[in-house]
Amino acid sequence: MSNNNPIGLFDSGIGGTSIWMEIHDLLPNENTIYLADSKNAPYGQKSKEEIIQLSIKNTEYLLNKNCKIIVVACNTATTNAIKVLRANYHVPFIGIEPAIKPAAINSKKNIIGILATQGTLNSELFHQTAEKFQDTKIIEQIGHGLVSLIEKGEINSKEMNTLLHQYLEPMIDANIDYLVLGCSHYPYLIPQIKKILPKDIKIIDSGEAVARQTKSILSERNALNNGKENGNVIFYTNSNPKILNDILESKYKVIHKDF
Numbered sequence: 671m672s673n674n675n676p677i678g679l680f681d682s683g684i685g686g687t688s689i690w691m692e693i694h695d696l697l698p699n700e701n702t703i704y705l706a707d708s709k710n711a712p713y714g715q716k717s718k719e720e721i722i723q724l725s726i727k728n729t730e731y732l733l734n735k736n737c738k739i740i741v742v743a744c745n746t747a748t749t750n751a752i753k754v755l756r757a758n759y760h761v762p763f764i765g766i767e768p769a770i771k772p773a774a775i776n777s778k779k780n781i782i783g784i785l786a787t788q789g790t791l792n793s794e795l796f797h798q799t800a801e802k803f804q805d806t807k808i809i810e811q812i813g814h815g816l817v818s819l820i821e822k823g824e825i826n827s828k829e830m831n832t833l834l835h836q837y838l839e840p841m842i843d844a845n846i847d848y849l850v851l852g853c854s855h856y857p858y859l860i861p862q863i864k865k866i867l868p869k870d871i872k873i874i875d876s877g878e879a880v881a882r883q884t885k886s887i888l889s890e891r892n893a894l895n896n897g898k899e900n901g902n903v904i905f906y907t908n909s910n911p912k913i914l915n916d917i918l919e920s921k922y923k924v925i926h927k928d929f
């Protein structure tokens with residue numbers, strides 16, 4: 671593995687760019703390749719087997735581009751497929767899981783809410799994590815429809831606002847003091863979510879932790895890029911590149927490819 675090889679990331683679409691941004695901020699001189707599998711979004715309602723097959727396809731695409739590490743920038747793919755990926759490929763994988771632990775540890779009321787996809791909330795890995803915090807009441811809510819609206823660029827739409835009210839109000843009534851965003855698309859909804867939640871409810875996601883973990887694994891393996899220049903950044907999408915371009919404010923190279 672050469673230190674100049676890129677970090678590869680994939681997600682079911684544009685959501686994982688929230689993770690990419692954290693990694694790019696922390697490791698600006700790393701080369702990165704991001705795959706937005708928007709053609710197959712949302713992953714959240716697919717079967718475990720389908721999620722595994724899509725994750726394998728994305729991984730192989732990134733390995734063909736010589737990625738030195740793969741960040742599964744999708745909670746649904748991590749919770750359903752990372753075990754299989756780790757068992758089949760030698761490259762290190764970094765996954766993203768809902769930030770239940772910091773929310774449960776810091777919650778004063780011992781009541782937290784989690785908004786995530788059906789695939790994540792139904793996964794074995796999520797249940798194993800949640801079971802470790804028996805003293806904390808976890809209010810689970812599937813974010814039906816949210817990823818599809820984000821993929822259509824409808825972050826501020828009326829429909830989005832209606833869905834968010836519908837999903838968050840029961841959590842407010844249940845008296846949560848932490849809301850865990852368990853899907854890498856959802857950080858793009860933080861401004862809207864903040865308008866709905868009372869100020870004392872904290873919102874937490876896993877982006878920063880994933881970036882720190884990526885740095886620490888690369889450092890352990892002496893695989894950090896020591897170059898002084900800003901890294902080369904490429905985004906691939908297999909759907910209309912407009913939404914990805916918009917979310918990246920047209921600052922980076924976006925290539926349309928069928929993968």
Ligand code: DGL
Binds near residue numbers: 682686745747854855
């Ligand atoms: N960004 C994915 C996640 O973190 C979205 C899943 C989906 O496509 O439904 O779970």
